[in-house]
Amino acid sequence: MSEEKKTILKIEDLHKSFGDNEVLKGVSLSLNKGENKVIIGPSGTGKSTLLNNVNRLVPPDRGRIYLDGEEITSQNINKMRQEIGFVFQDFGLFNHLTALGNVKVGLTKVKKMDKQDAQDLAMEELRRVGLEESAEQYPAELSGGQKQRVGIARALAMQPKLILFDEPTSALDPELIGEVLNVMKNLAKEGMTMLVVTHEMGFARTVSDEIIFMENGYIVEQGPPKQLFNNPDTERTREFLFKLTELYGEGDE
Amino acid sequence: MLGGALVTIRLTFFSLLLGLALAIPIAFLQIYGPKVVRRFISVYERVVRSIPLLVILFLIFYGFPRAGINFPAFAAAVLGIGIRSSAYQSQIFKGAIQSISGSQMKAALSLGMTSLQSFKNIILPQSIRIAIPPMANESAIVLKDTSLAYALGVIELLRQGGYIISTTYRPLPIYLAVAGVYLVMTLTINITLNKFEKRLKIPGIGIEERVR
Numbered sequence: 032m033s034e035e036k037k038t039i040l041k042i043e044d045l046h047k048s049f050g051d052n053e054v055l056k057g058v059s060l061s062l063n064k065g066e067n068k069v070i071i072g073p074s075g076t077g078k079s080t081l082l083n084n085v086n087r088l089v090p091p092d093r094g095r096i097y098l099d100g101e102e103i104t105s106q107n108i109n110k111m112r113q114e115i116g117f118v119f120q121d122f123g124l125f126n127h128l129t130a131l132g133n134v135k136v137g138l139t140k141v142k143k144m145d146k147q148d149a150q151d152l153a154m155e156e157l158r159r160v161g162l163e164e165s166a167e168q169y170p171a172e173l174s175g176g177q178k179q180r181v182g183i184a185r186a187l188a189m190q191p192k193l194i195l196f197d198e199p200t201s202a203l204d205p206e207l208i209g210e211v212l213n214v215m216k217n218l219a220k221e222g223m224t225m226l227v228v229t230h231e232m233g234f235a236r237t238v239s240d241e242i243i244f245m246e247n248g249y250i251v252e253q254g255p256p257k258q259l260f261n262n263p264d265t266e267r268t269r270e271f272l273f274k275l276t277e278l279y280g281e282g283d284e
Numbered sequence: 285m286l287g288g289a290l291v292t293i294r295l296t297f298f299s300l301l302l303g304l305a306l307a308i309p310i311a312f313l314q315i316y317g318p319k320v321v322r323r324f325i326s327v328y329e330r331v332v333r334s335i336p337l338l339v340i341l342f343l344i345f346y347g348f349p350r351a352g353i354n355f356p357a358f359a360a361a362v363l364g365i366g367i368r369s370s371a372y373q374s375q376i377f378k379g380a381i382q383s384i385s386g387s388q389m390k391a392a393l394s395l396g397m398t399s400l401q402s403f404k405n406i407i408l409p410q411s412i413r414i415a416i417p418p419m420a421n422e423s424a425i426v427l428k429d430t431s432l433a434y435a436l437g438v439i440e441l442l443r444q445g446g447y448i449i450s451t452t453y454r455p456l457p458i459y460l461a462v463a464g465v466y467l468v469m470t471l472t473i474n475i476t477l478n479k480f481e482k483r484l485k486i487p488g489i490g491i492e493e494r495v496r
């Protein structure tokens with residue numbers, strides 16, 4: 032198997048219910064190294080639940096998930112989480128730490144990295160998202176776009192095998208979305224493996240290798256953006272993409 | 285009177301410390317613990333807060349020895365006042381912890397921290413800052429409550445004042461002086477914690493809103 036074809040994430044027959052609300056009804060997908068897949072779907076379809084199942088912030092009921100060939104279980108979860116970056120819609124920044132502190136804390140407290148090494152690496156990651164100037168600022172002093180870029184730098188610093196993004200730009204004012212998408216686009220170019228829930232069709236069209244359309248707990252259709260936009264298998268996919276494009280624009284990139 | 289004031293300060297300090305030492309794990313368990321533990325803790329809080337402090341003190345100092353558990357008066361006072369304060373301090377910390385958004389806890393876990401690490405590194409440093417103003421209040425209450433140690437024979441400020449009165453027969457000026465010392469001590473606590481609060485201040489954490 033060549034390096035590019037290595038499977039990083041494999042999800043098999045995932046099920047999750049909250050009480051009698053069955054949210055995921057058997058979802059399977061896989062992500063090769065360096066691939067970028069975008070998940071779209073109506074609200075309440077289980078997109079966030081799917082991502083949260085992967086790193087067990089919400090443990091799944093049934094099904095298996097493998098990271099780089101190793102099954103993710105409640106036993107090895109703390110180790111696995113270090114290798115899976117997570118970027119949240121509402122950033123989840125630690126308010127008592129500076130931007131630099133946010134990026135550094137996982138390195139010093141989880142990876143037990145030497146202080147100076149952690150400092151250097153954290154600074155490097157802030158530079159990567161264009162925020163070295165803001166290193167000493169607290170979250171409350173940053174704009175939404177800057178906050179999310181710190182969130183991305185924090186995930187990157189852990190050197191993850193995979194980063195999950197849950198609607199990373201949905202909480203942002205329109206004029207701030209671009210700076211975050213640009214950072215994500217660069218990551219994709221650099222070969223980061225990414226699973227992204229987003230409604231940014233421009234990003235999906237131009238950056239992703241595949242779009243996954245989910246509805247009512249199932250994957251309805253998945254395929255390369257061109258195919259889904261131009262020649263979808265189901266009428267439902269066509270309708271939904273049409274609606275999204277109307278709502279969020281073409282994303283002329 | 286200085287000796288009595290020092291005992292009052294020591295009583296206050298150790299009671300608050302004991303209260304704090306109990307309150308943080310209590311608050312932690314009350315939020316993150318299993319249901320049985322959570323239920324047990326709310327019963328504990330309810331009971332401790334429903335019994336007059338003097339009754340708690342008598343129970344420990346006069347009651348416990350019958351079960352073979354003996355405490356010197358000072359330790360009994362610290363234990364009683366500390367336990368009582370723990371029930372209030374745990375409420376303060378519970379509120380402070382809960383005011384920190386759940387997404388920070390999720391973010392900490394997603395970095396691979398255990399829930400204990402997340403609590404220690406992320407939640408606690410923020411909740412301590414949020415808890416400072418109500419803790420100043422609680423400290424003043426504990427300070428005043430230490431006067432009940434009088435009833436166990438601890439020679440703290442109030443009893444010391446009583447001794448002076450029994451030789452000078454001048455209750456009015458002496459009790460006024462006692463009251464004045466309590467006032468000064470309370471103000472000192474408030475001013476100190478206020479300074480502390482300012483020094484620990486971080487933009488965006490609970491504190492600014494209060495000023496407005």
Ligand SMILES: Nc1ncnc2c1ncn2[C@@H]1O[C@H](COP(=O)(O)OP(=O)(O)OP(=O)(O)O)[C@@H](O)[C@H]1O
Pocket residue numbers: 049052054072073074075076077078079080081
């Ligand atoms: N912790 C929870 N407890 C109970 N129900 C939940 C919980 N989390 C999610 N749900 C329910 O599961 C369903 C799927 O939620 P989920 O957040 O995964 O959807 P989503 O596709 O991410 O939607 P959105 O686009 O609005 O973010 C919803 O009906 C939601 O109410």
Ligand SMILES: [Mg+2]
Pocket residue numbers: 078079080197198
């Ligand atoms: Mg969601």
